[in-house]
Amino acid sequence: MGKRICVLEDDDDIREVIEMLLNEEAYEVTGFASVSDFVKGGKGLMPDLFLLDVMLPDGNGIDVCEMLKSGEHTAYIPILMMSAHSTDELVKESCRADGFVAKPFDIDELIRKVSQAMSIN
Incomplete structure (x- = not known):
C-alpha cells in the first residue's frame, strides 16, 4: 500500500483532481x-502528508496547520x-508548514513538491 495523504x-x-493525480502516483x-x-x-x-488549502468555508488551513504541528x-508529519x-x-x-503550492498549480510541480515533502518524513 502506498503512502497516505490527507487533503x-x-x-x-x-480536490478531485488532486486525489486523481495522487492516486495515479500510488x-x-x-x-x-x-x-x-x-x-x-x-x-x-x-497520513504521511497533509495537503491543506489556506482559505476554507469554516476556518483556514493556517489554523489547522498549527493545530497539527502542535499535536503530539x-x-x-509534513504539511504542504x-x-x-x-x-x-x-x-x-503564519504557520510551520513544510512547503507551499501556489494555485493554480502545475501538475508536475505538485507531484514533485509532494514527493519532496514525503522525503522529510
Missing part, C-alpha cells in the same frame, strides 16, 4: 471539504499549504 480543499473540482488519498469534516473524519488518521502524534490568494512567504510567517 483539505473546499473546491470539489480541485498514494492513498483521503479528502475533506471543510475544517469541520476534517476534524470529525480525520481523527485517528495518521502529528507534529512530525496551498493557496491562490497567499504567497509562500506569507504562509511561512
Whole structure:
C-alpha cells in the first residue's frame, strides 16, 4: 500500500483532481471539504502528508496547520499549504508548514513538491 495523504480543499473540482493525480502516483488519498469534516473524519488518521488549502468555508488551513504541528502524534508529519490568494512567504510567517503550492498549480510541480515533502518524513 502506498503512502497516505490527507487533503483539505473546499473546491470539489480541485480536490478531485488532486486525489486523481495522487492516486495515479500510488498514494492513498483521503479528502475533506471543510475544517469541520476534517476534524470529525480525520481523527485517528495518521497520513504521511497533509495537503491543506489556506482559505476554507469554516476556518483556514493556517489554523489547522498549527493545530497539527502542535499535536503530539502529528507534529512530525509534513504539511504542504496551498493557496491562490497567499504567497509562500506569507504562509511561512503564519504557520510551520513544510512547503507551499501556489494555485493554480502545475501538475508536475505538485507531484514533485509532494514527493519532496514525503522525503522529510
